[in-house]
Amino acid sequence: MFPMLIGISLISFFIMHLAPGDVTSTEASFNPKASEESRQKLREIYNLDKPVIVQYGLWVKRISKLDFGNSFSSHQRPVLWEEKDKNGNITKGLIQEALPITLLINLLGITVIFSISIILGTLSAVRQNSWVDKSITLFVFIGFAIPGFWLALLLMYWTGVSNQWLPISGLHSLDYQNLSSFGQFTDLIKHLILPVFVSSLSGLAGISLYVRNGMLEILNQDFIITARSKGLNEKKIVFVHALKNAILPLITIIGLSIPGLIGGSVISESIFAIPGMGKLFYDSVLMRDFPVIMGILTIGSVLTLIGNLIADLGYAWADPRIRKGITK
Amino acid sequence: MYYKNIKLNLFILPLCLLLIGCGQDKSFESNHQNNYEKEDGGRLINAMTGEPSNLIAMIAGDSASSAIANNIFNSLLKYDESLNYAPEIAESWDISNNQKTITFKIREGLYWADGEKLTSKDVMFSWKLVTDPNTRTPYASDYQLVKKASTPDLYTFIVTYEESYAPALDTWTSLHILPEHLLKNEDVNSTYFSRKPVGSNYYKLDNWKSGQQVSLTRNSFSINGKANINNLVSRIIPDTSSQFLELTADNIDLMNINPIQYQRVFPSRKDLQDKIGLYKELGNGYTYLGFNLKKEPFNDKRVRKALNFAIDKNEIIKGVLLGLGEPLSSPYKPGTRWNNTKLKPYPYDSNRALALLNEAGYKKNNNGLLEKDGKVLRFEILTNQNKQREMTAVIVQRRLKEIGVDVSIRVIEWASFINQFIKTGDFDVVVLGWSLSLDPDQFNIWHSTQQGPGQFNFLGYENKRVDTLLEKGRLELDISKREKIYHEFSDILLDDSPIVYLYAGYGLSAINKRVRGIKRPSPPAGIYHNSYDWFIPKTLRRNEISDI
Numbered sequence: 001m002f003p004m005l006i007g008i009s010l011i012s013f014f015i016m017h018l019a020p021g022d023v024t025s026t027e028a029s030f031n032p033k034a035s036e037e038s039r040q041k042l043r044e045i046y047n048l049d050k051p052v053i054v055q056y057g058l059w060v061k062r063i064s065k066l067d068f069g070n071s072f073s074s075h076q077r078p079v080l081w082e083e084k085d086k087n088g089n090i091t092k093g094l095i096q097e098a099l100p101i102t103l104l105i106n107l108l109g110i111t112v113i114f115s116i117s118i119i120l121g122t123l124s125a126v127r128q129n130s131w132v133d134k135s136i137t138l139f140v141f142i143g144f145a146i147p148g149f150w151l152a153l154l155l156m157y158w159t160g161v162s163n164q165w166l167p168i169s170g171l172h173s174l175d176y177q178n179l180s181s182f183g184q185f186t187d188l189i190k191h192l193i194l195p196v197f198v199s200s201l202s203g204l205a206g207i208s209l210y211v212r213n214g215m216l217e218i219l220n221q222d223f224i225i226t227a228r229s230k231g232l233n234e235k236k237i238v239f240v241h242a243l244k245n246a247i248l249p250l251i252t253i254i255g256l257s258i259p260g261l262i263g264g265s266v267i268s269e270s271i272f273a274i275p276g277m278g279k280l281f282y283d284s285v286l287m288r289d290f291p292v293i294m295g296i297l298t299i300g301s302v303l304t305l306i307g308n309l310i311a312d313l314g315y316a317w318a319d320p321r322i323r324k325g326i327t328k
Numbered sequence: 329m330y331y332k333n334i335k336l337n338l339f340i341l342p343l344c345l346l347l348i349g350c351g352q353d354k355s356f357e358s359n360h361q362n363n364y365e366k367e368d369g370g371r372l373i374n375a376m377t378g379e380p381s382n383l384i385a386m387i388a389g390d391s392a393s394s395a396i397a398n399n400i401f402n403s404l405l406k407y408d409e410s411l412n413y414a415p416e417i418a419e420s421w422d423i424s425n426n427q428k429t430i431t432f433k434i435r436e437g438l439y440w441a442d443g444e445k446l447t448s449k450d451v452m453f454s455w456k457l458v459t460d461p462n463t464r465t466p467y468a469s470d471y472q473l474v475k476k477a478s479t480p481d482l483y484t485f486i487v488t489y490e491e492s493y494a495p496a497l498d499t500w501t502s503l504h505i506l507p508e509h510l511l512k513n514e515d516v517n518s519t520y521f522s523r524k525p526v527g528s529n530y531y532k533l534d535n536w537k538s539g540q541q542v543s544l545t546r547n548s549f550s551i552n553g554k555a556n557i558n559n560l561v562s563r564i565i566p567d568t569s570s571q572f573l574e575l576t577a578d579n580i581d582l583m584n585i586n587p588i589q590y591q592r593v594f595p596s597r598k599d600l601q602d603k604i605g606l607y608k609e610l611g612n613g614y615t616y617l618g619f620n621l622k623k624e625p626f627n628d629k630r631v632r633k634a635l636n637f638a639i640d641k642n643e644i645i646k647g648v649l650l651g652l653g654e655p656l657s658s659p660y661k662p663g664t665r666w667n668n669t670k671l672k673p674y675p676y677d678s679n680r681a682l683a684l685l686n687e688a689g690y691k692k693n694n695n696g697l698l699e700k701d702g703k704v705l706r707f708e709i710l711t712n713q714n715k716q717r718e719m720t721a722v723i724v725q726r727r728l729k730e731i732g733v734d735v736s737i738r739v740i741e742w743a744s745f746i747n748q749f750i751k752t753g754d755f756d757v758v759v760l761g762w763s764l765s766l767d768p769d770q771f772n773i774w775h776s777t778q779q780g781p782g783q784f785n786f787l788g789y790e791n792k793r794v795d796t797l798l799e800k801g802r803l804e805l806d807i808s809k810r811e812k813i814y815h816e817f818s819d820i821l822l823d824d825s826p827i828v829y830l831y832a833g834y835g836l837s838a839i840n841k842r843v844r845g846i847k848r849p850s851p852p853a854g855i856y857h858n859s860y861d862w863f864i865p866k867t868l869r870r871n872e873i874s875d876i
Contacts, residue, residue: 021743027712028390030746031763032772034466036782042464075382076518089520097538153569161577168577169570171540174373174561273565275379275539288743 001305008301013059013294017052022288023072024048046072046290059294068095068298069291073284079295094280095295101171102264102276108196110257113203118247120204121211125246126238128216136208144205149267152198156271159194167191169273195272199265207253214246251318255311259304262296364844370864371559372843374582375571379539379564382522385504386458386465396542396562400527401504402551404432404451404485405497409851409858411664411766413497417451417505417528417551418485427492427805432500434483439549440507441532446551448479453508455487457516464517470499492803494810498767530555530860540564556845556863576600578870581840587650590836604838609850610663611835613763614656615717617709617724617828620755622788625688625705632825633674634684638731639724640676645831648719652836656829658818659762659770663852665807666768668815671822673829678731685731698732706734707756712745717759720830724759751781753788764832768814771798774821789826842868 023046024039043049047058062069068080071094078093085091120140124133160168167173173187218224219242227237264278277296284292316323380393383400405421408414415421418432438446457463458471473496476488489496507526514521525533528551531544544560563580565571572589574580590608594600617639619626626632641655654662657671690698690705698705709724711717718739725735740749749755762773772778775798778785794817801813837855839846845862846855 019743020747025743025746027742029466031389031466032770032784033470034389035469036780038466038468039782041461042466045464070518073381075384075387075522085520087520089524091520091523092538153573156570156573161573164577168573168579169565169567170563172537174541174563177535270566271570273540273563273567273570275564279539279566 001309004305005298005301009060009063009294009298010056012297012301013056014052016290016293017055019285019288022046022048023290026073026287063294063298068093068295071284071289071292073287073289073292079291080299094292095277095299098264098275098277098280099262101274102278103261105192105195105199105264105274105276106261108192109200109203110254110261112196112200113207114250114254116200117204117207118211118243118250121208122215122238122243122246124208125212125215125219133212140205140208143201146201148198148202148265149271151201152194152268152271155194155198166193169271171274195268195274199268207250210249210253211246214249215242218242218245248315248319251314252311255307255314258307258310259300262300262303364863364865364868366556366845366863367865368554368556368863369558369866370556370869371561372557372582372862372864373561373563373580375563375565375574375580377564377566377568377571380542383525383533384506384516384519384522385502386467387463387516387522389466396544397504397525397527398529399531399544399560400525400529400533400547401506402528403503403505404500406501407766407853409853411852413501416501417446418500421497423805427803428490429486429488430496430500432485432487434485435551436483438528438551440509440528441526441547441549442507442510443549444507444509446505446507446528447482448485449482450508451485451505452477452479453512454503454505457506457511458503462517467502470495471503492805494802494805495767495769498765498769531560534559552860555860575604575838575840578603578840581843583838585836585838587648587652587833587836589838590652591650594838603841605841605846607837607839607846607848607850607855608652608834609854610654610661611764611833612661613761614659614832615720615759615761615830617720617830618758618760618787619826620753620757620787621790621826622753623756625700626756628688629824630684630688631690631705632828634681634688635728635733636674636825636828637677637684638681638733639674639727639828639830641673641828641830642676643727644720644723647723648716649831649833653831653833656832657822659764659773659821659829660768660814660818661764661766661832664766665811666814666818668818670815671818674822674825676727678727681731692732696732697734704734705732706736708736708738709757709759710738710740710745710749710755711759712742713739716833717761721759750786753786759830768810769798769802770817771802774798774817787826789824791820791824794820794824 022043024042029039040049047055050058059069068078070076070078074094077091080095081093082090082096083093120136124136127133156168159166167190171188171191172184173179173191176184176187179187219238224237224242227241228234232241262277263281264274264276266278266282268274269276269279280292281296283289284296376392376395378390378392380396381388381390382393383397385394385397385401388394388397402416404416404418405413406416415435417434417438419435420433422431422433423429424431432448432451434448434451440446455471455474455477458465459468459474473489473493474487475490478486480486487496505528510526511519511521523536527547528549530547530550530552532547534543534545536542541564542562544562546555546558563574565574568583568586571580571583572585575583585606590606594604594606617635619632619635621627645651645653645655655673656662657673658666658668660666660668685698685705689700691700693699693704709721711721718737721737721739725737728735750758772784774785774789774794776785776790776795779788797813797817797820801810801817804810804813835854842864843862844865845858847858848855851857
């Protein structure tokens with residue numbers, strides 16, 4: 001895992017520097033009142049005038065002490081974790097603030113996707129080729145194909161402007177701090193309904209078809225026929241014997257989606273005004289805020305590697321055939 | 329994927345058009361016809377697309393930061409409603425006879441929001457800070473021209489320049505004065521003060537939720553007196569379509585809108601017109617088409633003038649801005665003294681364009697394209713990812729095709745645009761914008777010495793007379809003499825035609841009608857100029873739990 005990480009960081013670092021420009025060439029700095037000398041001074045302060053390989057060396061040196069550095073463009077805010085100054089003021093890290101929000105939305109999203117997909121997938125497998133199956137397939141594909149931002153805006157209009165059921169954007173109401181803790185909780189949930197719904201909709205198609213096909217395969221196997229001939233009732237056959245086997249491959253998918261948990265969607269975060277990881281990454285790329293870009297990439301790749309590991313372990317845990325294979 | 333995000337607005341706008349009215353509260357409507365006395369309190373919620381990076385303006389440099397910081401900090405001077413210099417922290421200023429020394433008299437009895445006294449020491453500290461080589465500010469150069477600064481007493485601040493410097497007063501309107509007692513032992517580049525500032529203006533920071541909102545509340549020590557509205561909340565909503573939905577749902581009071589919303593959505597939506605007022609004023613920038621003067625054929629003035637005649641500016645204003653803009657004939661805001669009213673924009677006249685090109689040696693070839701010495705008149709318009717600029721380039725392309733010029737368009741991401749094309753001089757023609765600054769000095773943009781990589785005369789403009797005028801203009805503090813200098817400068821610039829002035833667009837704001845006291849028509853300094861005087865009558869306020 002370790003050599004892999006070095007490889008990933010090296011490639012990311014060089015690709016990042018292949019893009020022209022740096023933090024001093026933003027649109028805001030194209031201002032006759034800002035002199036070229038001051039931009040040059042900034043480049044020197046941030047070591048941007050040194051060769052890329054030297055900059056990489058400096059970065060590795062810092063990261064080996066788990067120091068992710070400070071952002072160029074947001075007033076030296078720490079990239080990863082909070083810092084305390086001599087007066088006891090705490091400046092929160094950029095990732096520290098954005099990550100919990102994105103994690104929350106994505107975890108909710110994954111839970112929704114998997115629970116609904118398993119139900120839909122099972123239903124359409126059991127009723128294969130019936131109108132139920134067909135309409136479920138149609139529904140999930142519409143959900144997959146529909147442009148998220150468009151649906152988001154329509155829903156925002158319907159539930160926020162013409163009906164005022166849900167808040168339109170943001171994460172909290174303006175008077176959030178004055179609410180009771182239950183009030184704060186429902187306020188947050190209300191704000192999350194639309195973002196989670198919109199982001200889950202496109203995920204339903206893949207997973208529910210996985211479940212459907214897995215189910216169909218299992219339902220045609222000999223042990224199901226045995227169970228039926230034993231006279232077990234159909235519910236038990238489907239939900240106990242077949243489903244358990246059919247969702248095995250999903251463990252791999254869950255494992256593989258762990259790194260995806262920290263990546264937010266720029267589009268939905270922008271529309272819903274949610275300060276998550278997607279927006280943070282997108283903005284830092286536009287600002288050429290190298291420490292932030294590298295921080296997010298490094299954490300992302302560590303999580304990907306861990307995710308792969310967990311998927312393998314999870315598979316072994318759930319499937320005796322693999323576990324036994326290992327112990328032999 | 330990212331590209332989709334940028335394109336988004338295109339999809340949304342038709343959608344907004346389609347959506348039909350929502351339930352209207354009739355009593356609310358009639359309320360708006362009443363006249364209200366000024367009232368204290370209330371909360372104004374606006375939306376901005378980006379989060380401020382920090383609230384120390386000299387370091388921040390982004391517009392979101394300065395928008396918030398301007399409510400918190402003061403400068404020595406300010407511009408009044410008609411854009412004349414007015415006292416702020418300084419109650420008066422005096423320019424010496426040799427025009428090199430300015431003496432500012434600081435108002436007595438000023439306090440910071442934490443109750444400490446604001447004196448000339450703080451002014452001195454701010455000047456030292458901005459000129460300190462360790463301060464990561466792009467704006468130091470103007471203040472480095474001060475050779476000597478001194479504070480003979482607590483209420484006097486004297487600066488002496490090497491040579492008289494006409495834009496000096498303008499520079500003192502934009503330097504925020506920072507409190508010495510809180511910052512003297514801090515590293516300004518990373519200090520926590522930038523997220524928890526203490527200023528002297530109408531408002532002070534109440535709370536700042538990263539990525540969500542910045543709330544300001546009235547500063548009881550304000551040096552300008554008391555603002556009417558108690559709280560200013562700026563919500564950070566990156567997507568303008570979402571902002572618009574929030575505005576229609578009455579969750580925000582104020583946002584900047586685009587020409588389509590102004591000209592198409594609002595006229596078709598009676599319910600929105602009833603509750604939201606629209607305001608337009610000339611914006612602070614203009615868009616131009618600039619020629620690379622170091623390159624053939626743009627080093628020929630006749631070709632530049634011909635192309636200027638061949639472009640129909642009014643058509644661009646109609647097509648791109650839906651009529652919400654003005655043509656220009658000088659790089660100054662129409663209506664200000666620096667704008668030379670004798671000058672007129674080049675009219676659209678394809679015959680004169682063709683005649684000038686013939687004079688320059690271009691003849692139509694068999695394909696209908698203009699050609700000189702076997703070379704077709706063909707070039708590339710370069711611009712960055714900006715919808716309005718892209719559409720402008722397309723209209724220009726079409727007009728130039730009519731007279732036989734073959735134009736292609738290339739749209740590039742900003743950082744690449746600057747680093748690979750502008751800095752290297754590797755371009756034919758660009759569509760870009762400059763700001764219409766309040767001080768007329770344009771030395772950095774047009775003086776022949778300012779052509780180095782990273783400097784702003786990247787078009788390579790050289791004109792001896794203009795050089796002299798720009799130098800003179802910087803030294804002349806007498807306003808009417810200065811006016812003459814810049815009128816002549818604009819005249820030469822228009823005739824030389826190194827750029828084609830395309831348009832200056834209007835800034836468009838939509839403000840909920842519960843907000844009263846907004847001046848209409850907007851004064852030269854803009855509608856936000858008297859925002860401290862705006863008020864929200866109690867009966868029109870939202871239900872506010874935290875309203876005090």
